[in-house]
Amino acid sequence: MARAAIMASDSLWQSIRDEAQRVVSADPVFGRAVADAVLTHDDFAAVLANLIGRRLGGNADERERFTVFSREAFRRHPDLIDAAGRDLQAIAHGDPAITGLLPPLLHFKGYVALQAWRVSHWLWRHDHHDAALLFQNEASNVLQVSIHPAATIGSGVYLDHATGIVIGAxxxxxxxxxxxxxxxxxxxxxxxxxxxxxxxxxxxxxxxxxxxxxxxxxxxxxxxxxxxxxxxxxxxxxxxxxxxxxxxxxxxxxx
Structure with missing residues (x-):
């Protein structure tokens, strides 16, 4: 299962990189932000960890803390990355306003909120309850999505518009x-x-x-x-x- 998840994320990562490189070539101004968010990282897990850290953290120390927690969760449980890939593809395939993978990855707060929940759920299952609740609290404050770490959620899930969503334990x-x-x-x-x-x-x-x-x-x-x-x-x-x-x-x- 872990091997299959890694292979799937590698394929998705290549698609994301290809799309990012096309954006950089076509739009040098916006391309600098895309390069920083995507092309400076080694894999999809690193992009996601950095994205969660930047969206949830209010200062440099907080951003680093959320990034490190996320990176560790993704490293120890590669199926989280497989689920994140399925979530992203569900948006790209199901939303007629979307033409690629980059817009939901970089700009849809429902997507990053769901991936932050996946990390919090992993923390909760490994008895890091305080850290898990910290993720929930910050996602609620910053992204207006409150999902309890003890909830259970499948993959290919789309939180569309993602404001005022509350999901219990x-x-x-x-x-x-x-x-x-x-x-x-x-x-x-x-x-x-x-x-x-x-x-x-x-x-x-x-x-x-x-x-x-x-x-x-x-x-x-x-x-x-x-x-x-x-x-x-x-x-x-x-x-x-x-x-x-x-x-x-x-x-x-x-x-």
Whole structure:
């Protein structure tokens, strides 16, 4: 698994370098920033670690601290880099306004927030809880994305616009999920408290709230402003407050 992750990241890294070199040749002014952010580094992991440090750190010491934590996490768990690559490719393939890998890598705060969470999650699982919560706090303050380090998130995930996103500690999110701005996913008020489980390929619209012991099935859609407190079957669309189901596949509609 680690070997496959390294090979995949190497291929992605070459694509990023090629794109960066084309930008440097075409636009010498912006190219200087691209060269500093990309071409001065040896690999994709180094670019990501530096990016996280620069976005989360308020001063040189803080930038170095976040960079070192990130670099160590990527070195010890190469699958983090594979997931980061899948996240980046999901944006490039799924957003019609994107024409390459560099714009989301360098400019989309949702992307760097998610990679900062991946580092925090690794820290949390290795009992570095204070450091993990520091990542969460700074991502919340600077990027307006607060994801608890104990959450579980798959790969190919796109935090689109990424402002006002809150994801709680026990939330589980599958692969290829898109989450828009001002979304809250977390525990409800029931006892015992449990958190949502979001399936693969789910789309969650702006301002949606998903609370409590609920399951969102694969490829379901949650409409903008929807409040979900009960299960949404696979393939269904949930809209409104409280949520009601529409456009369900035949078996789910019959049920």
């Amino acid at each position: 026990a939330v589980v999110i599958g692969d290829d999920v898109t989450i828009l701005q001002n979304v809250s996913i977390g525990r409800g008020s029931e006892m015992p408290t449990r958190s949502p489980r979001i399936g693969h390929g789910v789309f969650i619209g702006a301002g949606a709230t998903i609370l409590g012991d609920v399951s969102i099935g694969d490829f379901a859609k949650i409409g903008a402003g929807t409040v979900v407190t009960s299960d949404v079957p696979a393939g269904c669309t949930a809209v409104g407050n409280p949520a009601r189901l529409t456009n369900c596949p035949e078996p789910a509609s019959a049920a």
